[in-house]
Amino acid sequence: MSLSLVQSRALLGLDAPAVTVEVHLANGLPSFTLVGLADVEVKEARERVRSAIQNSGLEFPANKRITVNLAPADLPKDSGRFDLPIALGLLAASGQVDGARLAGHEFAGELSLSGELRPVRGALATSLALQARGISTRLVLPPRSAQEAALVPGARVHCAAHLLDVVQQFLPAGGAEPAPGWSCVVPEAVAPLAEHLDLADVKGQAGARRALEIAAAGGHSVLLSGPPGAGKSMLAHRFAGLLPPMTVQEALESAAIASLCGRFAMERWSQRPTCAPHHSASAVALVGGGSPPRPGEISLAHHGVLFLDELPEFPRAALEALREPLETGQITIARAARREEFPARFQLVAAMNPCPCGWRGSQARACRCTPDQVARYQGKLSGPLLDRIDLHVDVPPLPADELMRTAPGERTSDVRERSVRARERALRRQGKANHALQGREIDQQVRLDRAAAAFLQAASARLGWSARSAHRAMKVARTIADLAGCDATGVAHVAEAIQYRRLAV
Missing domain, CATH: 3.30.230.10 (Ribosomal Protein S5; domain 2)
Structure with a gap:
């Protein structure tokens, strides 16, 4: 024939x-x-x-x-x-x-x-x-x-x-x-997961460690701000170890995107990815593009962590392209000949210095930046982008003598156990993590008591928050309540959430 x-x-x-x-x-x-x-x-x-x-x-x-x-x-x-x-x-x-x-x-x-x-x-x-x-x-x-x-x-x-x-x-x-x-x-037996970097390596930084625990429990995004050498990158690279184990469906979705880009490896099966692109990455490298469209770093970080170090040094267009994926969990790439949708449900962990020289507010060295330089540096991050980041955390430097005396911090396994327990509590209650609550679900599931609602209303008015900021603070407060094992969200939970909504810069 x-x-x-x-x-x-x-x-x-x-x-x-x-x-x-x-x-x-x-x-x-x-x-x-x-x-x-x-x-x-x-x-x-x-x-x-x-x-x-x-x-x-x-x-x-x-x-x-x-x-x-x-x-x-x-x-x-x-x-x-x-x-x-x-x-x-x-x-x-x-x-x-x-x-x-x-x-x-x-x-x-x-x-x-x-x-x-x-x-x-x-x-x-x-x-x-x-x-x-x-x-x-x-x-x-x-x-x-x-x-x-x-x-x-x-x-x-x-x-x-x-x-x-x-x-x-x-x-x-x-x-x-x-x-x-x-x-x-036939499918091979899944190998045991490789151990993540341990959070015990980070000494001190109780506030930042607490913020990472809240972020892991509720699926929230985090911005770490502090001078050079304070431990921002160490904290970020250990964050994936705090997240719960991947389900089979999550592992398949994450691995499929890695396979599409030729980056899948069997030894990383069912491990949550941590993508850390350099700050010179373009908008296309971050969100995807090309013809035909290919996924970018945010899709490769699906069900994992996207770590953006030196956040203000990224191109403005690249940072602004993150707005929609942070809200929707997906990215739509439209070209003249084709349109593709890629999942992008990642947890953003970003790090930045408080000023161009990095030493603003530090006791170790004097900052040599002028007010105009500081304003221009911080102005690289737009209000709408910062509004979409749930937790803003200061990471102060640890003095050398205190660094030598401080014992190792709490282990990753202990913190992960608490965060997984809180996330499971949220899943039983509403079927999704707290960060994914939308619209009417926020009012129904956050369960603010009367004093907490009045406190949040007064704080929102005084700080000039947008509706998005208020809703994100409510979701963070709900996560804090879940970590505490409380059914209702009280004033103490809202007060802690409000601390994380102020701009760390």
């Missing part, structure tokens, strides 16, 4: 639209034409496929006019994931494999010149998209990609190490023994 059809999948955002690889062999002037809105790396598959087939001892139809169509024609295709289906289509069209037996399978894999299969980007994202759409199919993938895809419950994944392993499974006779490099992949 001179026409064959092989099924595969493209990758657009977190979706995996079906692609049919159509291969036709005809008499005529020998040629190899590949059509179907293919990117450069897909068009280069012609040379990879030719060499892989020949070096595997198979027959390449070099005397034929070869036409390969990747349908649908208006769907963009990129990466080397179509090498394997194109090779199988050529072999099926030339009668070297049974094209009818390929039905029910979907193939993806990049071919080396020797015929070995190399991993492809986004295998787990593809498998998760198929599960979400209720599509049952057999995926045939290279070894490392197959391990990723098999993490999705119910996925049927086959692993092949070489082109010959796949060919041997679909020979026309059908009686060949399974190839040594072919196997049905």
Whole structure:
């Protein structure tokens, strides 16, 4: 048969639209034409496929006019994931494999010149998209990609190490023994989580440690402000250890985005990510972009922590792009040709100095910044952005003599136990963390007593808060009450929450 059809999948955002690889062999002037809105790396598959087939001892139809169509024609295709289906289509069209037996399978894999299969980007994202759409199919993938895809419950994944392993499974006779490099992949046992950096390494800083505990319990964002060397970065890098273990669905969503960007590793399975981009990162690097759109750092930090050190040094456009994701937990990237939505439910931990030189308010050194310089530096952070950060915390420096005398702080495991208990209390009550409460839910679930409501109203009027600030203070107060094990939110809880709403700069 001179026409064959092989099924595969493209990758657009977190979706995996079906692609049919159509291969036709005809008499005529020998040629190899590949059509179907293919990117450069897909068009280069012609040379990879030719060499892989020949070096595997198979027959390449070099005397034929070869036409390969990747349908649908208006769907963009990129990466080397179509090498394997194109090779199988050529072999099926030339009668070297049974094209009818390929039905029910979907193939993806990049071919080396020797015929070995190399991993492809986004295998787990593809498998998760198929599960979400209720599509049952057999995926045939290279070894490392197959391990990723098999993490999705119910996925049927086959692993092949070489082109010959796949060919041997679909020979026309059908009686060949399974190839040594072919196997049905079952999910591996999840390895124990690696230990996070311990909060006990941070001496002193009781106020900042308390703020991190509240943030972990309620899912709130934090801004740490203090002079250089006070411990802001140490605190931020230990924050992920305070968060509760990931559920299977959270782990799959987080890993799918990492797989989409080629950054997934099995040893980091079910670990909450901490993304810490440099302050020179652009807005596209933070929120995502490109054509076709790719996720940025905020999506890679989904269900994890986004740590922005030296916050005022980030480009203004990059910081302002964080406003909507902080509110909605997702980012919509619109381009002329395509529109993609990526999840971005992260916890923001930001750090900054109080002034350009960093020593404003410090007893150790004198600040040499003029009032205008301080105002310009602090003015890099807009009011709307600061309004969306729940906890504003001062991190004062610890004197050297006190640093030497102070015993190690409370361990991460002890603080995590309290924060997890408080979060579970909130989940039982309202089905979501406190930071996710919206609109009427705030009034229903915060449960301010009469004295606390009057106190909050007076504080809001005196401090000139917006409605958003008042609501965020209420949610923080609810988290503090959960940590204390209280059903109602009292004056003491509101008073502590108000301390965290003042600007730390």
